[in-house]
Amino acid sequence: MTQRSPQVTVRRNRTLALASALVKGVVAAGLGLGSLTVLVMVVWISSPYPDSGPGGALRAAAGVWLLAHGAGLVRPDTLSGVPAPVGMVPLLLVLGPVWLAHRAARDAAEPQEEPREGARAELWEGALERSAGPSRAGAFCAVTAGYLLVVAGAAAYARGGPLYADPDTLAFPVALVVAGAAAAGVWTAAGRPFGPAPSWSPLAVQEAVARTLFRQRTEAAFRSAAVGLTVLLGGGALLVAVALGRNAGAAQDAFLGLAGDWAGRIAVLLLAAALAPNAALWGAAYGLGPGFSLGTGATATPLGLDGTPALPRFPLLAAVPDQGPGALPNWAALAVPVAAALAVAWFTARRAAPADTPRARAWSPRETVLVTLLAALGCGAGTALLTAVAGGPIGTGALSVFGPVWWLTGPAALVWTAVIGVPAALLLRLWRLRTPGWAWRRDVPEADELPVAEAEAEADAEEEEEGEAEGGAVGRPRRWWAPWRGRRGAAAGKGGDAGRDGPAAPASSSVPAPGPAPEAASGFEPYDFLPTDPWHEKDGPRHGKDSGPWHGKDSREARWASLKQGSGGLMADFPADRVADRAGPGPDRPAADPGGPAPTP
Secondary structure, three states: OOOOOOOHHHHHHHHHHHHHHHHHHHHHHHHHHHHHHHHHHHHHHHHOOOOOOHHHHHHHHHHHHHHHOOOOOOOOOOOOOOOEEEEEHHHHOOOOOOHHHHHHHHHHHHHOOOOOHHHHHHHHHHHHHHOOOOOOOHHHHHHHHHHHHHHHHHHHOOOOOEEEEOOHHHEEEEEEEEHHHHHHHHHHHHHOOOOOOOOOOOOHHHHHOOHHHHHHHHHHHHHHHHHHHHHHHHHHHHHHHHHHHHHHHHHHHHHHHOOOOOHHHHHHHHHHHHHHHHHHHHHHHHHHOOEEEEEOEEEEEEOOEEEOOOOOOHHHHHOOOOOEOOOOOHHHHHHHHHHHHHHHHHHHHHHOOOOOOOOOOOHHHHHHHHHHHHHHHHHHHHHHHOOOOOOOOOOHHHHOOOOOHHHHHHHHHHHHHHHHHHHHHHHHHHOOOOOOOOOOOOHHHOOOHOOOHHHHHHHHHHHHHEEEOOOOOOOOOOOOOHHHHHOOHHHHHHHHHHHHOOOOOOOOOOOOOOOHHHHHHHHHOOOOOOOOOOOOOOOOOOOOOOOOOOHHHHHHHHHHHHHHOOOOOOOOOOOOOHHHOOOOOOOOOOOHHHOOOOOOO
């Protein structure tokens, strides 16, 4: 009567699990806020002339932390007295909060296993833990709620400071960013499943999503899109680096003019490092064609810089091209989207025609086109999302529009990738399916280790195809990755040698003897082989007058020594005449009559 009920324990454990997930969300937000606060306080302490006390520095740190989540800030202290918005998010600062929220949700959703003693205790506690563990939806809600509690507290504390958050931006995009990171963490803890389509979706979509083949194609498209987006970012970063190198003097003057002491210069350097991914996206938008805005009346594109830019004094802005029409170096920026499209095509073609897959299992041209188009769509969507965050207002008036325009940059990336990527993917697929081989040798390091059953099946299929040809193909080049496919070369080569040395009996009465190979006329032989003839008559009507020396004892010993040397030590050490004596009559080898003509094999 006094013992606790198992239902009460289960309910209590569930409550504790949800409370633990809530605390994990709070701790994740606190770690991100604390790390950024320490950095801001170090800069404030090292500054010889701080503008405010420690309270102002802490409120500024809270505002910058909210800015890292996408919140729009307001700077009330301006020369005109009108509060100025700050909407450009340093993308390098976004990585920390997003990773912390993702990890907190992943840890909360993963099942915790503790060591237990005894079989009965293991069964009881295992069932209790399975029933008391938090669900995925519960872990997601608890972590998100705990994180947003800290966000609300930081927004309230930053109110009245030099940088405070706009309340309208706390729901979107701050809450959306936190919820997305937590959902990704729960999905990772579940093993990254690709669940069924919603019940409200069309039946055709549900059936397509349920197929494994559809999931594989979708995964390949997402991977190719990620590769294309990465190449775009890398190309944009390269453009910015080259432009800064050409304008190194202007960048140095802007860096030294913003701060006269080392503490201020370190702060400027940290801010420039935080905005480096933004500059890479600006370079990618420039290479795509739409370019970026430098105020309300100026736009920089490869065609040139139109209008009068409103540029604040900052080192990264020294990479902005000069006014006037674009020259050849400006047009060279168009190589960035071309490289991204070719990268998408290459990775799609690798999945469409893998080097270690039979040719019959390769994707069809229609599937290759669809996957490439889906990858182009993903690349365009990712570019639009990132460029929407990379820009934003940094003031009022002319500075209210600054950076790339997402609704122009995203479609441009989609068009570039689709127009160039689809034909390139089809051509690469045809190249990888060419007759001499699948791809470069480095793509199939273990090609010679294919299963024996598959090797024999492929060899038999090729032998049947070659058997339909008249007389075989002498000296036909073998595929480098399938040496077993040249086994019929010996039989075909015997006919070719007989054609050069003298007349030879045909293999059958209906198939004429093949003539000399085309390679023999030019003096080129792809590979050497020795005829394998089981008959050892020295003379006879089958071999003719000139065939006696070839089938003599000395010739057999020479051929046997050559085969033994080429085998790499795999052949046994016994005389060649003993092997010849063992070749007795069989189903494929009738007994030879010494007094009569040799039977036709």
